[in-house]
Amino acid sequence: MKKLPIQPKHPERICWGCDKYCATSQMYCGNGSxxxxxxxxxxxxxxxxxxSEEEKHRFGLTIKH
Structure with a gap:
């Protein structure tokens, strides 16, 4: 899985349902409408x-406090 951005600038413009991160107008995976x-x-x-720390590692997140 690709690294998931923690705070993307415009999350509403992308579908986050799979590794493709398609634009909302071009969803290729066909996971729904x-x-x-x-x-x-x-x-x-x-x-x-x-x-959890395990989930952060799985998604490739590095959280700095």
């Missing part, structure tokens, strides 16, 4: 703080 939202859109800017 709507895009998958980035966690920042669902949980807020501190979404990565809720993850």
């Amino acid at each position: 709507t895009r998958t939202m980035h966690p920042i859109e669902i949980f807020g800017e501190d979404w990565a703080d809720m993850l």
Whole structure:
């Protein structure tokens, strides 16, 4: 899996449902008719703080406090 950005500038422009990170108008995976939202859109800017160390490692996140 690609490294997931912690705070992308415009998360609403991309589907985050797979490794392709397609533009919302060009979703190639066919996972449905709507895009998958980035966690920042669902949980807020501190979404990565809720993850365990294992999950942070799996998504390639480096959180600096």
